[in-house]
Amino acid sequence: xxxxxxxxxxxxxxxxxxxxxxxxxxxxxxxxxxxxxxxxxxxxxxxxxxxxxxxxxxxxxxxxxxxxxxxxxxxxxxxxxxxxxxxxxxxxxxxxxxxxxxxxxxxxxxxxxxxxxxxxxxxxxxxxxxxxxxxxxxxxxxxxxxxxxxxxxxxxxxxxxxxxxxxxxxxxxxxxxxxxxxxxxxxxxxxxxxxxxxxxxxxxxxxxxx
Numbered sequence: 001x002x003x004x005x006x007x008x009x010x011x012x013x014x015x016x017x018x019x020x021x022x023x024x025x026x027x028x029x030x031x032x033x034x035x036x037x038x039x040x041x042x043x044x045x046x047x048x049x050x051x052x053x054x055x056x057x058x059x060x061x062x063x064x065x066x067x068x069x070x071x072x073x074x075x076x077x078x079x080x081x082x083x084x085x086x087x088x089x090x091x092x093x094x095x096x097x098x099x100x101x102x103x104x105x106x107x108x109x110x111x112x113x114x115x116x117x118x119x120x121x122x123x124x125x126x127x128x129x130x131x132x133x134x135x136x137x138x139x140x141x142x143x144x145x146x147x148x149x150x151x152x153x154x155x156x157x158x159x160x161x162x163x164x165x166x167x168x169x170x171x172x173x174x175x176x177x178x179x180x181x182x183x184x185x186x187x188x189x190x191x192x193x194x195x196x197x198x199x200x201x202x203x204x205x206x207x208x209x210x
Contacts, residue, residue, distance in 0.1 A: 154185075157181050160177050
């Protein structure tokens with residue numbers, strides 16, 4: 001009978017790696033409106049929140065939240081200085097690479113409603129008059145719904161004028177609006193769409209009759 005030999009296998013400690021992520025660009029009001037860190041090394045479905053306690057030594061450019069509570073339009077820098085008080089509760093080693101990353105927040109596009117471009121007889125120009133009262137829609141819930149967010153202070157002013165896409169006779173012609181201005185404490189977080197479906201769907205230039 002031969003003897004039984006035993007040997008010790010090394011136990012490798014998994015390592016959580018943390019570094020500044022790549023820069024990102026989001027639309028105002030996005031749920032991901034925060035600079036991201038690059039996290040690696042987690043296993044078995046663990047997350048940074050479930051595998052660690054404490055916090056990293058990091059700082060974010062200062063800002064004043066909008067009326068709706070979001071990070072306003074601009075570019076912000078997240079600086080990762082070190083491990084801070086971050087510790088593993090599940091036996092991970094932790095490796096932190098200092099660095100910085102940026103977040104750029106772009107304005108949300110909002111629609112102008114209540115306007116109708118008036119039809120006209122061909123006169124060689126693109127200009128057209130606009131009827132109705134310009135208005136913004138509130139209670140926005142997503143970045144692509146064309147509405148302002150509740151809590152933001154924003155208003156619309158000015159006299160709308162229109163210009164057809166070209167001067168030629170035709171139907172269903174798109175119309176570009178001008179003359180309207182967004183104002184208010186949170187106006188810089190939005191941009192108004194130049195076209196509305198109402199203007200595009202019904203406007204036409206007819207041939208002149210002599």
